[in-house]
Amino acid sequence: MMHLKETELCLGLPGGGEPDTLKVTGKRGYSQTVDLMLNLQTNDQSSSSTDLNDKKLQNSAKNNKDLIKPPAKAQVVGWPPVRNYRKNVMAQKSSNEETEKMVTAAPGGGSMAAFVKVSMDGAPYLRKVDLKLYDSYQQLSDALAKMFSSFTMGVYGSQGMIDFMNESKLMDLLNSSEYVPSYEDKDGDWMLVGDVPWQMFVDSCKRLRIMKGSDAIGLAPRAMEKCKNRC
Amino acid sequence: MGFPEEVLEHVFSFITSHTDRNVVSLVCKSWYEIERWCRRRIFVGNCYAVSPAMMIRRFPEVRSVELKGKPHFADFNLVPDGWGGYFYPWICEMARAYPWLEEIKLKRMVVTDDNLELISKSFKNFKVLVLSSCEGFSTHGLAAIAANCRNLRELDLRESEVEDLSGHWLSHFPDSCTSLQSLNMSCLSSEVSFSALQRLIARSPNLKTLRLNRAVPLEKLSTLLRRAPQLVELGTGAYSAEIRPDVYANLTEAFSRCKEVKGLSGFWDVLPSYLPAIYSVCSRLTSLNLSYATIQSPDVTKIITQCPNLQSLSVLDYIEDTGLNALSLSCKDLRELRVFPSDPFVANANVSLTEQGLVAVSEGCSKLQSVLYFCRQMSNSALTTIAKNRPNLTCFRLCILEPRAPDYLTFEPLDVGFGAIVEHCKQLQRLSLSGLLTDRVFEYIGKWAKKLEMLSIAFAGDSDLGLHHVLSGCDSLRKLEIRDCPFGDKALLANVSKLETMRSLWMSSCSVSLGACKRLSQKMPRLNVEVIDEQGDLDSRPDNCHVEKLYIYRTVAGPRFDMPSFIRTMDQNPTYRS
DSSP states (O other), rough: OHHHHHHHHHHOOOOOOOHHHHHHHHHHHHHHHHHHTTTTTTHHHHHHHHHHHHHHHHTTTTTTTHHHOSOOOOOTTTSOOOOOOOOOOHHHHHHHHHHHHHTTSSSSSSSSSOEEHHHHTOOSSEEEEEEGGSHHHHHHHHHHHHTTOOOOOOOTTTTTSOOTOOOHHHHHHHHHSSEEEEEEESOOOOTTTSSHHHHOOOOHOOOEEEEEEEGGHHHHHHHHHHHHHOO | OOOHHHEEEEEEEETOOOHHHHHHHHHHHHHHHHHHHOEEEEEESSSSSOOHHHHHOOOOOOOEEEEEEOOOGGTTTOSSSTOOOOOOHHHHHHHHOOTTOOEEEESSOOHHHHHHHHHOOOOOOOOOEEEEEEEEEEEEHHHHHHHHTTTOOOOOOOEEEOOOGGGGGGGSSSSOOOOOOEEEEOOHHHHOOOOHHHHHHHHHOOEEEEEOOOOOGGGGGHHHHOOOTTTTTTEOOOOOOOHHHHHHHHHHHHHHTTTOEEEOOBBBBBGGGGGGGGGHHTTTTTTEETTTOOOOOHHHHHHHTTOOOOOOOEGGGGGHHHHHHHHHOOOOOOEEEEEEOSSSHHHHHHEEEEOOHHHHHHHHHTTTTEEEEEEEEHHHHHHHHHHHOOTTTEEEEEEEETOOOOTTTOOOOOOHHHHHHHHHOOOOOOEOOOSOOOOHHHHHHHHHTOOOOEOOOOOOOSSSSHHHHHHHHHOOOOOOEEEEOOOHHHHHHTTHHTTSSSSSSEESOOOBBHHHHHHHHOOTTTEEEEEEEESSSSGGGGGBBBBEEEEEESSOOOOOSOTTTTTOOOSSSTTTOO
């Protein structure tokens, strides 16, 4: 305070230069401008700013953090000091995230990943695969083979699709002791993997089950029926 | 001195720093004369401090001009549109006077397409154009630069606001242009012709810096990289694409060929699956800017733990305390850390980043000099620990998101913590304060911060005493910017001569009266005291009303006349009426 008294001698401002009035003048101006900037109710703001500067109250109010914190957030111009470009980029990102969240409700529903559960009869645990990582049934077969090493998906036709019209071929496969993959589609039906084009499969598959060929026989006629209806 | 001019000139050619050259010119009249004829580089920190004519008159043989316009707070929308900072008067005079000009570097200035065209046609040997945080021009202006500057070496548009009419400007680089060394177009949004970009890169063997914009797709990045394996600084475009093994393989291979890359940036829209493609360059990286990458802590950590030579890191607060801890263990050469907020307008923490992260880095990174840190809580004990750990700090900018937030442990002001920073970090040149602060912190700053050149204050202090401590104590102060503080007339009027030793002072939403501004202006003829008042007519305001915004700067050019109606320079002669 002594320093300021010295400097006060240089100038005579209107309203005098007594230390007490100085403090009062300063404070009044401050809370006025704060009200303008924060757009808050005058009463709340000026009372909390007094509280902030009252050490006694601070020390005794250790458990009452809310008393000391300013009231509900109103955006202050230029605070926090983040540049416009950055603000725009971050705002864009969060709106993208919103859209992504809505879209990932169903697996494979146009989002970046399509994770589905994979179970194998006799295996003690389930796995998950992201169907979007693969471009074809062959790639999926390779990946599943790695995961469940005792498993092979058999040999597909050149287009990777089971030739449902060739009944004998199909019956051979299903009579073997080899495993075949089946999947639950959007309608809740269990289908043999390979009956539809790859992308369609990715979009409709909800979960995978690798079962013994002999157990899958029950699926085939239904699969053939569905295929006939679709084609 | 007995030496012939040529000898002195030769000696002076080794003196490159602006301050040193200024000192040299003050030794004696003949040194002043010799020096002014051989000065090649000019830096004008405030474009209104001197007029173009004065600069040209004193320094006739300049090759490089660097100018700064708007006050720093313009970055945060505190400076109204139309404030000024026009490049126009400068380019008009320089076009006439400096036919051999090679470099123009501008920061926070208003540049038009006509200005750019004039640059492109006036200087036969023009090489370097850097427009940092500038505005007022469009991609048409860039087309003129591309088309006409035969020997262009560097075109850097960092963070400028460009009216993006099309990406066609890039195609204006003639096939004969092979001189490009540095291209930074990261602030542009329009897509440029990929084939034009590819060809430009292929015929620029000296290209060292390439910062692409977001619109350059990731699938095509490998094509560009393959044509520029000599790159040292790379800014990617958007860093995501459909997950395809071939794209990933190409990208990985292209990065592995870039043996010279030391700096990476860009990384908008990151898809984490593609991040491992950069792993092969990590060990050589000295600079990494992930501040637009919204990737989570584990992904960030995986990268930085592979960068033992990292010196500069910019990142979002998604890195969290765990990531910063990993940083402190892996990157022992770290000099600069900048942590930006991912969600600055949300009251509650969306990420687990606290003061502990910064403490960890201050402990583990012994070369840490420069910090910019946004966080939601801080304590005096953490600040004191940081100060004691890192007395070599030269730049400390802390932004606690909530204004006036106290020490979260003790609920006390953060005076003691920041006091420790200025006491221990004796080389501190730049400081930004935040949190709950009383006049006491300014007492510490005035006492200890003798090397401080730039100080930013917001929502702090109790009275004029605070400002007085700063103005009377900080011997090296050049730039002071203050917002929403209870500082009024007394401290200003008690320290008038100090203001002439500084470049500038900005005060907004404080308690300075119009009358004090007038008085200050009358006392100090070599200061421009500019009052900004967007609300109403300044003429009708009483002297005791508080001004909205105030910008005071020293100048030898007198008051300026390019201001909008809501900005007034206070009269210097009390009897003069305009």
